[in-house]
Amino acid sequence: MKNNWNEAEVTSIKDDLLALRVYTSQLQGKEEDLVLHGGGNTSVKILEKNVFGEEEEILYVKGSGWDLATIKKEGFAPVKMDRLLKMAELPELSDMDMVKYQRTAMTDPGAPNPSVEAILHAIIPFRFVDHTHADAVVTISNTPDGEERIQEIYGKHMLIVPYVMPGFILAKKIYDMTKDLDWSTIEGMILLNHGIFTFHNDAKISYDNMIKNVSLAEEYLQSHKALPLTPESAKETDTLRLAQIRKSISDLGGKAVMAKLNRSGQAIAYSNLKKVAEISDRGPLTPDHIIRTKRTPLLLQTPGSTDLDAYVAAYGKYFSENTPGELTQLVPTPQWAVWPGHGTISFGNSAKNMQIIEDISNHTMKAIYQAEQLGGWTALPEKDLFEMEYWSLEQAKLKKAGKSKEMQGKVALVTGAASGIGKACVDALVAEGAAVTALDINPQISETFGSDSVLGLKCDVTNSDQLEEAIKETIIRFGGLDMIVLNAGIFPKSMTIKDMDASTWSKCIDINLTSQQRLMQLAIPYLELGIDPSIVIIGSKNVPAPGPGASAYSVAKAGLTQLARVAAMELGGKGIRVNVIHPNAVYDTAIWTDEVLQARAKHYGLTVEEYTTNNVLKKEVTSKDVAQLALSMLGSVFGKTTGAQVPIDGGNERII
Numbered sequence: 001m002k003n004n005w006n007e008a009e010v011t012s013i014k015d016d017l018l019a020l021r022v023y024t025s026q027l028q029g030k031e032e033d034l035v036l037h038g039g040g041n042t043s044v045k046i047l048e049k050n051v052f053g054e055e056e057e058i059l060y061v062k063g064s065g066w067d068l069a070t071i072k073k074e075g076f077a078p079v080k081m082d083r084l085l086k087m088a089e090l091p092e093l094s095d096m097d098m099v100k101y102q103r104t105a106m107t108d109p110g111a112p113n114p115s116v117e118a119i120l121h122a123i124i125p126f127r128f129v130d131h132t133h134a135d136a137v138v139t140i141s142n143t144p145d146g147e148e149r150i151q152e153i154y155g156k157h158m159l160i161v162p163y164v165m166p167g168f169i170l171a172k173k174i175y176d177m178t179k180d181l182d183w184s185t186i187e188g189m190i191l192l193n194h195g196i197f198t199f200h201n202d203a204k205i206s207y208d209n210m211i212k213n214v215s216l217a218e219e220y221l222q223s224h225k226a227l228p229l230t231p232e233s234a235k236e237t238d239t240l241r242l243a244q245i246r247k248s249i250s251d252l253g254g255k256a257v258m259a260k261l262n263r264s265g266q267a268i269a270y271s272n273l274k275k276v277a278e279i280s281d282r283g284p285l286t287p288d289h290i291i292r293t294k295r296t297p298l299l300l301q302t303p304g305s306t307d308l309d310a311y312v313a314a315y316g317k318y319f320s321e322n323t324p325g326e327l328t329q330l331v332p333t334p335q336w337a338v339w340p341g342h343g344t345i346s347f348g349n350s351a352k353n354m355q356i357i358e359d360i361s362n363h364t365m366k367a368i369y370q371a372e373q374l375g376g377w378t379a380l381p382e383k384d385l386f387e388m389e390y391w392s393l394e395q396a397k398l399k400k401a402g403k404s405k406e407m408q409g410k411v412a413l414v415t416g417a418a419s420g421i422g423k424a425c426v427d428a429l430v431a432e433g434a435a436v437t438a439l440d441i442n443p444q445i446s447e448t449f450g451s452d453s454v455l456g457l458k459c460d461v462t463n464s465d466q467l468e469e470a471i472k473e474t475i476i477r478f479g480g481l482d483m484i485v486l487n488a489g490i491f492p493k494s495m496t497i498k499d500m501d502a503s504t505w506s507k508c509i510d511i512n513l514t515s516q517q518r519l520m521q522l523a524i525p526y527l528e529l530g531i532d533p534s535i536v537i538i539g540s541k542n543v544p545a546p547g548p549g550a551s552a553y554s555v556a557k558a559g560l561t562q563l564a565r566v567a568a569m570e571l572g573g574k575g576i577r578v579n580v581i582h583p584n585a586v587y588d589t590a591i592w593t594d595e596v597l598q599a600r601a602k603h604y605g606l607t608v609e610e611y612t613t614n615n616v617l618k619k620e621v622t623s624k625d626v627a628q629l630a631l632s633m634l635g636s637v638f639g640k641t642t643g644a645q646v647p648i649d650g651g652n653e654r655i656i
């Protein structure tokens with residue numbers, strides 16, 4: 001493992017202990033083989049004068065909810081050392097009470113909750129304390145003779161601590177183990193099946209010791225030929241099967257989840273292992289991962305089989321065998337799956353959560369494979385893992401997650417998404433928790449949104465192959481398709497029927513009508529597996545109230561409206577809703593270039609200003625307004641409406 005300490009980066013903060021603490025915390029947080037997504041914790045002890053002029057020793061410890069990779073000064077909770085040390089002497093303390101008393105011992109009530117390991121950090125008599133869940137250390141520990149191997153590597157200069165639950169029990173265990181210890185004889189501690197601590201009065205030495213000792217474990221794995229998997233390549237993805245799996249899990253859990261396929265060389269190789277069913281069933285890399293990944297993944301063995309039912313039944317059995325009685329079972333569905341030949345799948349209600357699970361599963365697969373070469377992957381017993389999964393503090397965290405948004409876990413596809421109404425629809429859907437594939441012919445689309453929740457793909461909607469590819473990519477990235485917004489369109493320049501040229505006519509019909517039909521057709525098999533599936537078609541005021549000079553556009557949009565009406569009848573039996581929005585005078589769209597706007601205004605004998613608010617309400621209609629209507633149509637407000645056409649035009653006398 002590389003030591004990333006850079007003297008040039010610390011010269012200006014040498015005397016600022018908290019800044020140094022931030023610096024080496026981030027160095028460790030950015031190293032994925034040390035910690036992942038909120039794992040690990042660090043601290044520094046600082047003498048400070050309080051408001052009464054009294055000197056106090058304060059433990060600045062990582063605050064809950066902060067990630068070491070991105071932590072800042074305000075991510076550290078300041079807790080009075082004397083109170084923490086007093087707590088360590090208590091014979092017992094429930095974790096809920098521990099959290100409460102730690103909070104009352106803080107000197108800044110606005111700071112985040114201190115880490116559940118704050119007491120442990122306090123009893124370590126050094127200024128800087130670093131704690132990670134280093135893969136290599138835990139991998140070696142999670143083998144049949146892991147303790148002896150750890151002893152062999154670290155026995156002389158590290159304290160080796162058997163596994164106990166994190167929190168007060170762990171702090172108490174170490175408090176008891178170190179009562180008569182001369183701390184200067186050790187560089188750190190190895191927590192079996194959990195991780196590693198290093199400490200020193202000097203920030204750099206504590207960090208150096210972390211890197212040095214984790215490197216010892218990495219070298220041990222290498223010298224014992226415990227090597228990573230050789231990457232393999234993927235089969236062609238059966239996207240319908242993937243959408244079915246995602247649908248089944250959503251139905252079983254009673255809420256929409258997304259699915260993300262991991263087709264990395266390692267994931268494929270792991271999924272192809274002969275023993276994959278057996279080794280995947282033993283447990284996670286570190287116990288804290290269980291909150292994200294559950295104890296085991298789902299194994300998809302045979303197409304159309306009842307793998308998922310078996311998983312749910314096994315989870316129910318695990319719960320009933322381990323629960324002390326007063327707990328409520330969590331949703332029994334898997335958080336990730338192993339799909340032989342295809343890789344692994346992570347499930348989650350957002351792109352971010354799926355990525356966290358994918359990252360954890362990547363490290364887990366590597367560790368399992370390496371440990372297999374050291375005699376066999378040996379995770380903690382079910383009982384210990386259960387205790388962690390149903391730990392009061394973790395349960396409290398889940399409860400704090402709050403009410404989910406209307407589109408949470410759902411997947412949409414929007415065409416013409418780089419600007420105007422399409423872009424506004426993507427923004428509105430993402431704001432409500434959906435993941436969205438955003439299609440546009442403009443290649444900028446891949447960078448327009450800068451969010452994990454948006455897959456921006458350049459796509460010519462008149463090209464069927466590109467449409468098909470876009471849908472497949474959507475399924476691979478998000479697991480299914482629940483909603484489509486058919487918005488892509490062009491507005492050709494004003495031309496009478498007498499003067500119409502053939503290519504303008506056919507291009508307009510092709511983009512505004514035929515391509516929308518093709519996309520709908522390609523999407524239907526996936527929408528049939530969708531969750532409250534729904535289609536919104538962006539029509540036009542020109543359908544109920546056409547104007548001269550726009551025959552190609554009006555005919556295409558009228559055709560599209562008729563397509564929607566037929567689709568509403570054909571798809572209603574499958575629960576797929578199809579509704580049409582007829583916007584008018586939306587001028588912040590790509591169609592309305594200044595040139596087109598001026599031409600239309602002139603055509604009606606109005607100024608541009610008069611033209612933009614020329615409606616009954618005298619209100620300008622924006623892309624955002626249309627997007628909000630689309631969002632309502634895709635959601636529960638229009639849950640019992642199909643085949644409807646709703647204008648959004650500020651009121652039009654010809655239509656009213």
Ligand code: ZN
Pocket residue numbers: 040041131132133166194195
């Ligand atoms: Zn830990």
